[in-house]
Amino acid sequence: MQVIAFVTQKGGSGKSTTAASIAVAAFQQGRRVFMLELDRQGTLSDWIESREAEEGPDCERIDATALETALATLKGANYDLVVIDTPGIDSPGVNAAMRSANLCLIPCRPTATDLRGCLPTVQSLIRLEKPFAFVLTQCPPRSNRVEETRAGLAALGLIAEPPIVSRADHQDAMAAGMGVTEFNEAGAAANEIKQLWIWIENKLEPKGKRNVVKAA
Numbered sequence: 396m397q398v399i400a401f402v403t404q405k406g407g408s409g410k411s412t413t414a415a416s417i418a419v420a421a422f423q424q425g426r427r428v429f430m431l432e433l434d435r436q437g438t439l440s441d442w443i444e445s446r447e448a449e450e451g452p453d454c455e456r457i458d459a460t461a462l463e464t465a466l467a468t469l470k471g472a473n474y475d476l477v478v479i480d481t482p483g484i485d486s487p488g489v490n491a492a493m494r495s496a497n498l499c500l501i502p503c504r505p506t507a508t509d510l511r512g513c514l515p516t517v518q519s520l521i522r523l524e525k526p527f528a529f530v531l532t533q534c535p536p537r538s539n540r541v542e543e544t545r546a547g548l549a550a551l552g553l554i555a556e557p558p559i560v561s562r563a564d565h566q567d568a569m570a571a572g573m574g575v576t577e578f579n580e581a582g583a584a585a586n587e588i589k590q591l592w593i594w595i596e597n598k599l600e601p602k603g604k605r606n607v608v609k610a611a
């Protein structure tokens with residue numbers, strides 16, 4: 396079972412929105428996905444409540460103190476991907492999520508404030524020696540700000556591809572209890588999320604190492 400956590404103290408950077416769509420995209424690609432929400436704000440619990448689709452990722456909001464037990468239960472129940480959403484504040488829950496994750500994703504809007512805002516998270520992850528990658532989110536479709544932010548982030552760590560553009564599909568999909576790949580399967584937002592999931596999956600388990608069959 397692999398665990399990914401969306402983390403950054405910077406509020407509103409796109410943790411919950413990106414987590415929901417990535418969880419759905421992974422489910423559509425055949426993963427058994429459980430989403431754990433450590434945020435009392437309840438963005439993902441509200442989202443799952445409004446879902447009408449019969450199939451998809453499962454989701455539960457839990458307290459940080461229950462994380463370890465929850466992960467053990469999910470492993471026993473044969474889930475193979477857990478997506479953790481965390482609050483936009485420094486808290487014991489965020490720390491617990493970072494510790495339990497195979498890969499942490501730091502959504503970052505292309506602004507100087509977001510770049511600065513994610514520094515404490517980066518420092519914590521370096522201290523914990525956890526693999527992490529930035530995800531550029533809510534990017535304007537055409538702006539050199541994205542490249543400027545990319546350059547700033549590249550000095551701090553790996554950047555996941557592609558950047559996620561700011562699109563109404565993300566907001567409308569969340570409101571409808573869907574991932575963007577369900578809401579508008581052929582749309583640009585869906586395409587970016589599908590590519591981002593491929594990037595994440597490859598990072599979790601590089602292609603060359605998947606299903607390696609040894610020659611007799």
Ligand SMILES: Nc1ncnc2c1ncn2[C@@H]1O[C@H](COP(=O)(O)OP(=O)(O)OP(=O)(O)O)[C@@H](O)[C@H]1O
Nearest residue numbers: 406407408409410411412483533560561562565566
């Ligand atoms: N790619 C996107 N395109 C357009 N809007 C987006 C995108 N990603 C997020 N948003 C919007 O930005 C706002 C903040 O997103 P979200 O709630 O996912 O951030 P968050 O990091 O989880 O916030 P918090 O720190 O409060 O938990 C929401 O209104 C959401 O609809």
Ligand SMILES: [Mg+2]
Nearest residue numbers: 410411434438
């Ligand atoms: Mg959130």
